[in-house]
Amino acid sequence: MKTAVFMGIIFYSLTILIHFLIISKSIPFTWVNGGRSESFAEQIPISVVNVIISIIGLVFTMFVGRCKLQKYKRAITVICWFFVVLWSFGFIQQLFGTPFEKVVCSIVLLLGVMSNLRMAIEKK
Numbered sequence: 001m002k003t004a005v006f007m008g009i010i011f012y013s014l015t016i017l018i019h020f021l022i023i024s025k026s027i028p029f030t031w032v033n034g035g036r037s038e039s040f041a042e043q044i045p046i047s048v049v050n051v052i053i054s055i056i057g058l059v060f061t062m063f064v065g066r067c068k069l070q071k072y073k074r075a076i077t078v079i080c081w082f083f084v085v086l087w088s089f090g091f092i093q094q095l096f097g098t099p100f101e102k103v104v105c106s107i108v109l110l111l112g113v114m115s116n117l118r119m120a121i122e123k124k
Helices: 002-023 040-066 070-095 099-121
Strands: none
Touching (some): 002 040, 002 099
16 A cells, blocks of 8 residues: 555655646647647646646545545545546556647556556455
């Protein structure tokens, strides 16, 4: 479980970093979102929402790593499986995206899929 939580923390941290680099214009907005964003102003809300989702996922992952109570086991498992499906869908989308998404973002998302899958099936 410690490895899965560590991988999850790395995943969410990298995701937040990528979106902060987009917001700070260090990474061109045309490299993400499949290149569909027509302007930087159009990409900013997408990146902000992704940062918020990643922060929620990071907090959840840290909660899972510290949680010792069995009464939360079912809820945690359901949420982990939701994230597995969400990040798996995102991983498939990245494979059809820009070269940056195919090379960098797909690997980051695969890390997220593996960490949440491991947390979902892990017996504490």
